[in-house]
Amino acid sequence: MRRVLQRLLDSFGSSAHTGLEITSAGVCGVSVARGRSTRVTGMAWEPLAPGVVRPAAAEPNVLDAVALRAAVERVLERLGSPRRIALVVPDAAGKVSILNLESIPKRRVEVEQVVRWQIGKAVPFPVETAQVAWTEGSGPGENGHRLLVVVMRRDVVEEYESVCRDAGAHAGIVGLSTFDVVNAVLGAQPNRGPASGAVEQAWMLVHLAPESTSLAIVRGGRPIFYRSRAGSAESEVVDAIHQSAMYFEDRLGGGGFDRLLAHVSGDLAAPNALWSTVESRLGMTVEMVDPRLVVDFGVQDVDRARVAAATAPVGVLLRG
DSSP states (O other): OOOOSOSSSSOOOOOOOEEEEEOSSEEEEEEEEESSSEEEEEEEEEEOOTTSBOOOSSSOOBSOHHHHHHHHHHHHHHTTOOSEEEEEEOGGGSEEEEEEESOOOSSHHHHHHHHHHHHTTTSSSOGGGEEEEEEEOOOTTOOSEEEEEEEEEHHHHHHHHHHHHHTTOEEEEEEEHHHHHHHHHHHTSSSOSGGGTOOOOEEEEEEEOSSEEEEEEEETTEEEEEEEEEOOOHHHHHHHHHHHHHHHHHHSOOOOOSEEEEEEOTTOOOOHHHHHHHHHHHTSOEEEOOGGGTSBOOSSOOOHHHHHHTHHHHHHHHTO
């Protein structure tokens, strides 16, 4: 059975050494070699014309499969034509919700039944047609359990998988972009997550993509908040960040963030004016997520924009 969107932030076995991210702006691929450390052995980027991919949770995403497959083929060819890959798709292709449950059944099948019943009220399509995955969040003073749940229509997942399959690669893992950027951040920390006894550090990630802006809050290695909205107008992004910070403080028992991180995916220009405004509003320094803290890119001079584009593909590979 395919493992699609399973265990959003936790590690599980994967033989893939190539991560591929598809955005509406282009296709980015990264190959790594694992040893005592993880080393990048290849990177490739192919731009996409507007309209080839249009991420949406309840509509077709791949509007020009021929053009997307050609771009994926060119990227994979420059990475040695791998047969197994880990795939990252845009946040807007799925729906993410936070569920609060008084208790969680012991059997996974029973958990899925509860999650599907609860989440079915919030998604714009029949939950029976969807692939569902979840991971447990945390927070002091909370009653019961907080679950972060991702839902994607199976036909949307199949659109992306079939393009890769036609290009000669099997996508054994599929994940949403923001959560794999989170994985890259966790991979740079000495204690990766709750299983390793990570300290209760709290941080916010601001993720700008061509079609959306996503915010995630992580505490103690677990996600406790997620919000995504279309567009990236500066005033709206700043307001969303400030509102989310207030929600964290007022409703999630937060006393402020230890870190404020940002990531720009696709082929967007770095919005330096936006980050300056955010820093002034929150009184914190914005740190750009840097995958070079997780994997070795070598001594060669690598374009900073291409390093940034490699973040989510590196993050999805850290799951294995």
